[in-house]
Amino acid sequence: MAAMSALRLDIAEKRYPAQAGAPAREIFHEFRLDVDDGAFVVLLGASGLGKTTLLNIVAGLDRDFRGAVRFDEDGKAPRIAYAFQNPRLLPWRTVLENVALVLPAGEEGRRRALDMLGEVGLAELADAYPERLSLGQQRRVALARAFIIEPDLLLMDEPFVSLDEAGAARLRALLRRLLERCPATVLFVTHDSAEAVELASRIVVLEGAPARLARDLPVALTAEEREGEAGHELRRALGGK
Numbered sequence: 001m002a003a004m005s006a007l008r009l010d011i012a013e014k015r016y017p018a019q020a021g022a023p024a025r026e027i028f029h030e031f032r033l034d035v036d037d038g039a040f041v042v043l044l045g046a047s048g049l050g051k052t053t054l055l056n057i058v059a060g061l062d063r064d065f066r067g068a069v070r071f072d073e074d075g076k077a078p079r080i081a082y083a084f085q086n087p088r089l090l091p092w093r094t095v096l097e098n099v100a101l102v103l104p105a106g107e108e109g110r111r112r113a114l115d116m117l118g119e120v121g122l123a124e125l126a127d128a129y130p131e132r133l134s135l136g137q138q139r140r141v142a143l144a145r146a147f148i149i150e151p152d153l154l155l156m157d158e159p160f161v162s163l164d165e166a167g168a169a170r171l172r173a174l175l176r177r178l179l180e181r182c183p184a185t186v187l188f189v190t191h192d193s194a195e196a197v198e199l200a201s202r203i204v205v206l207e208g209a210p211a212r213l214a215r216d217l218p219v220a221l222t223a224e225e226r227e228g229e230a231g232h233e234l235r236r237a238l239g240g241k
């Protein structure tokens with residue numbers, strides 16, 4: 001039986017109008033992407049191709065396009081969490097409040113937020129303000145805020161960029177643990193083919209303007225295979241190291 005499709009994206013046309021100095025640009029033309037329920041889809045592609053635009057369209061933040069975004073077959077709207085490249089925490093709220101913010105107010109929400117902060121290794125910083133946190137810690141808060149709503153669909157826009165390699169690796173491991181506890185369909189944007197090989201069940205490479213699907217690779221490898229020769233081969237095939 002075919003896997004249920006969590007998302008059917010059909011962008012007939014997405015363009016940005018001309019702006020001071022820059023001409024109008026067509027970002028997507030007749031672009032289609034179907035994503036299976038539970039898939040971890042990594043979108044790889046050069047800067048400026050339209051990956052963030054694609055996530056914004058899926059999230060419903062950008063409605064200025066021709067086309068349609070359809071969610072699973074029974075038509076129910078999924079719960080969507082969006083982890084932006086910049087963690088976007090509210091500076092005037094504590095870490096705990098930033099996570100509890102997406103829940104109904106009250107003691108139950110605070111308790112759940114505190115549990116979630118424990119899961120991402122930040123229980124001790126619950127009462128701190130975001131400015132005191134390192135970028136890696138802020139991104140842990142962003143992960144906690146994303147997972148606390150138990151999303152059906154998780155959109156992630158280079159969520160681990162600009163961290164040192166060890167810090168990024170710890171966050172990738174944390175993301176995998178959170179997904180084991182709370183499975184979700186994931187659309188994950190990155191420039192990093194090693195990151196793609198570690199995480200993806202499917203790698204989609206975008207190219208050109210308007211952007212098209214240059215490659216679409218299922219990745220059916222175990223965690224060990226990803227670290228071994230097979231993963232190495234795949235990284236090379238994707239043009240990485």
Ligand SMILES: Nc1ncnc2c1ncn2[C@@H]1O[C@H](COP(=O)(O)OP(=O)(O)OP(=O)(O)O)[C@@H](O)[C@H]1O
Nearest residue numbers: 016017019025027046047048049050051052053054
């Ligand atoms: N609001 C806007 N108005 C005009 N042009 C825009 C707007 N937002 C993005 N663009 C342009 O559209 C193109 C696609 O942008 P987008 O942010 O989706 O790319 P991206 O693939 O996510 O890039 P990056 O990897 O650098 O984040 C870029 O050339 C960008 O400059």
